[in-house]
Amino acid sequence: MSRIGKNPVEVPAEIKVSVDGAIVTFVKGNVTRTLDTKGNVAIELDGQTLTFKNLSDSREHRAFWGTYRSLAANIVKGLTEGFTKQLEINGVGYRAAVQGKVLNLQLGHSHDINYDIPAGLDISVEKNVITIKGSDNQQIGQVAAEIRSFRPPEPYKGKGVKYMEETIVRKAGKTAKK
Numbered sequence: 001m002s003r004i005g006k007n008p009v010e011v012p013a014e015i016k017v018s019v020d021g022a023i024v025t026f027v028k029g030n031v032t033r034t035l036d037t038k039g040n041v042a043i044e045l046d047g048q049t050l051t052f053k054n055l056s057d058s059r060e061h062r063a064f065w066g067t068y069r070s071l072a073a074n075i076v077k078g079l080t081e082g083f084t085k086q087l088e089i090n091g092v093g094y095r096a097a098v099q100g101k102v103l104n105l106q107l108g109h110s111h112d113i114n115y116d117i118p119a120g121l122d123i124s125v126e127k128n129v130i131t132i133k134g135s136d137n138q139q140i141g142q143v144a145a146e147i148r149s150f151r152p153p154e155p156y157k158g159k160g161v162k163y164m165e166e167t168i169v170r171k172a173g174k175t176a177k178k
Contacts, residue, residue: 005041005065009050009072015079019045024072028079031120031135035071040064078135085144087130091159094151096125103130107151107161115150118143129164 011017016027024035024043037043041064042053052069055061077083089096095106103123105113117123121134121143130147134140144163153160155171162168 003066005052005054005062005069007069009052009069009076011048011050011076012080013048015076017045017048017050019043019050024050026075026079031079033075033079033136035068035075037064037068041068043068074137078137082133082135083137083140085132085140086164087132087144087147087161088164089128089130089161090153091151091157094128094159094161096128096130098123098125103147105147105150108159109151113150115147130161 011026014028018025018027022037022039022043024037026033026035040055040061042055044051044053050072052065052072054065089107091108093106094108097104098117101117103115103117103125105115107113118139120136121132121139123143124131124133132140132144132147148161148163151160153162153166153168155169156173158168158170
């Protein structure tokens with residue numbers, strides 16, 4: 001069983017943290033992130049260190065203990081370093097371009113797909129790689145999944161939009177009768 005909840009979360013000095021009951025608020029500049037634990041764990045703030053404690057030894061409280069600790073650590077990492085996800089476009093004639101606050105995708109459909117870039121995210125395109133950057137890991141993953149869903153990679157030629165670290169298992173095509 002994982003004990004990730006035992007580890008404290010060190011918050012850098014440039015991030016202001018406040019704990020109000022079950023709600024933790026992280027502020028850096030004009031960016032604010034909140035974490036509502038819904039009373040499932042006890043939170044203590046000692047200087048710039050957050051510690052999470054179990055309310056009981058029940059299975060549910062132990063699960064929440066590690067989950068909320070990881071969520072808090074991801075918020076801190078997002079506000080300090082940021083998160084990045086990359087997508088790769090494969091296929092003849094498949095292109096992407098950023099035009100203002102819109103990502104224009106040409107993925108072999110009869111029409112172009114114009115995807116509005118959400119606030120707080122930065123999307124750039126270089127050759128056939130789409131790079132998504134931001135401070136909210138969940139939002140980056142959601143946007144990447146939505147872009148990938150416009151043309152998922154197919155297993156015969158590998159054409160489509162895939163994650164950079166994703167491996168497409170190729171299938172053999174038809175074979176002639178013997």
